Amino acid sequence: MTSIIKILPPQLANKIAAGEVVGRPASVVKELAENAIDARAKSLTVIIKDGGKTLIHVIDDGNGMSREDAALAFERHATSKIATYEDLENIRTLGFRGEALASIAAVAQVELRTRQASTDVGARVIVDGGMEPTVSPDAFPVGTSVMVKNLFYNTPGRRNFLKNNSTEFKHIFDIVQRTALAYPSLAIRFISDDETVLNLQAATLVERVKDIFGEKASQTVFYFKQESDLAIISGLLGKPDFARKSRVEQYLFLNNRYIINRSINHAVFQAYENMLEKGSFPFFIVFLEVDPHRVDVNVHPSKMEVKFDDESSMYKFVLSSVRRSLSEHDLVPKAGIREESSMEGNLGLRFQHTGSSEERAASWRDLLKRDGASAGTTELYGARSVDGEMKTSSQAAANPQASTGSAAVIWQVHNKYLLVPIDEGLMVVDQHAAHERVIYELAMKRFAGTHAKSQQLLFPQTIDMTPGDAALVKGLQSLLEALGFSLKFFGKTTVIIDGVPVDVKPGQESAILQNTLDLYKEDEHNLKLEPREKLAKSFSCKAAIKAGDPLNQPEMHSLLDQLFGTEIPFVCPHGRPVIVKLSLAELDRRFGRTS
Numbered sequence: 001m002t003s004i005i006k007i008l009p010p011q012l013a014n015k016i017a018a019g020e021v022v023g024r025p026a027s028v029v030k031e032l033a034e035n036a037i038d039a040r041a042k043s044l045t046v047i048i049k050d051g052g053k054t055l056i057h058v059i060d061d062g063n064g065m066s067r068e069d070a071a072l073a074f075e076r077h078a079t080s081k082i083a084t085y086e087d088l089e090n091i092r093t094l095g096f097r098g099e100a101l102a103s104i105a106a107v108a109q110v111e112l113r114t115r116q117a118s119t120d121v122g123a124r125v126i127v128d129g130g131m132e133p134t135v136s137p138d139a140f141p142v143g144t145s146v147m148v149k150n151l152f153y154n155t156p157g158r159r160n161f162l163k164n165n166s167t168e169f170k171h172i173f174d175i176v177q178r179t180a181l182a183y184p185s186l187a188i189r190f191i192s193d194d195e196t197v198l199n200l201q202a203a204t205l206v207e208r209v210k211d212i213f214g215e216k217a218s219q220t221v222f223y224f225k226q227e228s229d230l231a232i233i234s235g236l237l238g239k240p241d242f243a244r245k246s247r248v249e250q251y252l253f254l255n256n257r258y259i260i261n262r263s264i265n266h267a268v269f270q271a272y273e274n275m276l277e278k279g280s281f282p283f284f285i286v287f288l289e290v291d292p293h294r295v296d297v298n299v300h301p302s303k304m305e306v307k308f309d310d311e312s313s314m315y316k317f318v319l320s321s322v323r324r325s326l327s328e329h330d331l332v333p334k335a336g337i338r339e340e341s342s343m344e345g346n347l348g349l350r351f352q353h354t355g356s357s358e359e360r361a362a363s364w365r366d367l368l369k370r371d372g373a374s375a376g377t378t379e380l381y382g383a384r385s386v387d388g389e390m391k392t393s394s395q396a397a398a399n400p401q402a403s404t405g406s407a408a409v410i411w412q413v414h415n416k417y418l419l420v421p422i423d424e425g426l427m428v429v430d431q432h433a434a435h436e437r438v439i440y441e442l443a444m445k446r447f448a449g450t451h452a453k454s455q456q457l458l459f460p461q462t463i464d465m466t467p468g469d470a471a472l473v474k475g476l477q478s479l480l481e482a483l484g485f486s487l488k489f490f491g492k493t494t495v496i497i498d499g500v501p502v503d504v505k506p507g508q509e510s511a512i513l514q515n516t517l518d519l520y521k522e523d524e525h526n527l528k529l530e531p532r533e534k535l536a537k538s539f540s541c542k543a544a545i546k547a548g549d550p551l552n553q554p555e556m557h558s559l560l561d562q563l564f565g566t567e568i569p570f571v572c573p574h575g576r577p578v579i580v581k582l583s584l585a586e587l588d589r590r591f592g593r594t595s
Contacts, residue, residue: 025052026171034094036060051168067123166475184208226321238283246518271322433572435544
């Protein structure tokens with residue numbers, strides 16, 4: 001009988017395995033940079049072209065390799081880092097799987113040049129798409145150079161999944177930035193399309209933060225260190241007044257390896273409890289030193305996911321250590337914060353309605369009292385109706401089903417919720433979520449329109465961004481301009497704002513743009529949404545009125561008029577409820593009334 005199970009050819013097996021290790025150009029940079037660090041390099045140069053699609057060139061002055069080792073390094077599972085199972089349980093290097101070079105060479109054209117200090121002649125190895133390597137003698141300084149050309153040239157399906165050059169550049173910049181923070185004593189040069197993006201000399205961690213994030217950031221962080229039998233924790237913590245509107249500038253390193261661990265990140269955030277405004281997040285760079293026997297880094301080829309043998313204890317250690325450090329720096333308030341009273345229990349009945357958008361809107365408008373003409377309304381900042389894109393307050397007044405009656409007085413509770421009497425009881429509206437929905441649908445209509453709606457600034461504003469953020473703005477420029485932003489670039493990382501969408505509150509132009517970008521980056525890995533949807537969600541969240549903003553009667557009526565003119569008024573773009581109904585029957589039940 002003919003066997004149907006076959007052993008795959010090595011070239012095909014390597015291409016399949018490369019999918020786990022090499023997802024995009026940034027993966028190549030990460031693997032090669034880790035090899036350089038493991039080789040005890042003191043300086044590292046990263047050169048890319050076209051976002052790493054055309055060229056990735058990583059040069060280090062580390063230990064280098066012999067001619068024999070240079071050729072052997074391209075074999076799968078060839079590594080100098082481990083030899084036994086005991087070594088796997090005690091990993092102290094960044095690399096150890098022996099897959100990186102084999103995976104990269106399977107999907108690209110690779111040239112490796114290297115020399116050790118003990119020899120006068122180096123080696124040059126060329127591998128083209130996983131073919132047999134060609135080895136020859138070479139004159140090269142001590143260290144290693146790996147040049148990767150035309151990534152995924154022999155797997156066009158994989159290459160088609162790569163994003164535009166700006167997006168791929170940003171991912172590479174993130175890798176280089178994390179490496180720079182993890183190893184401040186390592187001199188790093190980063191060159192993209194013949195432009196020097198970073199040129200960092202060996203420094204302390206605070207100096208490295210200053211070089212990357214700027215003078216202000218370095219002045220608003222402080223160093224901390226705590227030790228226990230479980231682990232050693234150290235790094236930089238940002239003061240509460242340096243809090244950001246997203247989690248993008250939070251860096252966690254385990255034994256100098258960048259990792260992603262929501263539990264530990266939450267422990268740091270929890271330590272800042274009652275010190276940050278709602279919706280703000282601390283800046284931190286945290287290093288954990290843990291016995292390798294107590295952690296498993298061999299969870300995924302990316303080596304960014306780890307497992308602790310006792311994650312609960314690690315959470316408590318991080319929480320207490322960060323909280324103690326904040327207290328020692330006199331950042332924790334001494335007096336308790338008075339908590340405002342709030343209603344308890346599940347008071348609301350969340351309405352649901354099916355049918356067309358017109359039927360849904362009519363159903364929600366019918367909740368309001370309709371015994372009178374509409375109260376006078378004014379345009380609420382950020383809720384304006386432009387060129388008939390949404391129903392205006394005057395149009396709503398002409399339709400009693402789409403407006404609030406003059407007899408319906410609206411109350412604002414704690415500058416957060418709107419209480420509206422309706423025929424069937426009481427309606428509670430989250431003002432921020434409602435305004436988010438209004439702006440989101442307006443933004444999506446702008447993306448589908450032919451021209452942007454913008455208000456020009458009398459005095460343009462200038463923002464100095466990180467190279468990663470500047471690349472993101474370039475990649476989103478057309479969508480940002482469709483929203484109403486008028487942007488110009490000055491130099492590599494300076495953005496000038498000439499105009500903003502009509503939704504933006506005066507005085508918050510640069511903050512809205514930066515916060516929108518931060519929130520967009522947080523949602524960047526949501527592959528189910530198109531960039532325009534993610535940008536509309538981010539912009540609507542940051543441009544909307546906030547909890548705590550006082551509104552007068554005309555503004556509250558205007559907000560409700562526009563909310564009921566949207567297609568989906570009952571949830572915000574992030575899926576949270578906008579409206580909750582408290583029925584008369586529920587009120588009667590709670591007060592013990594029978595009639």
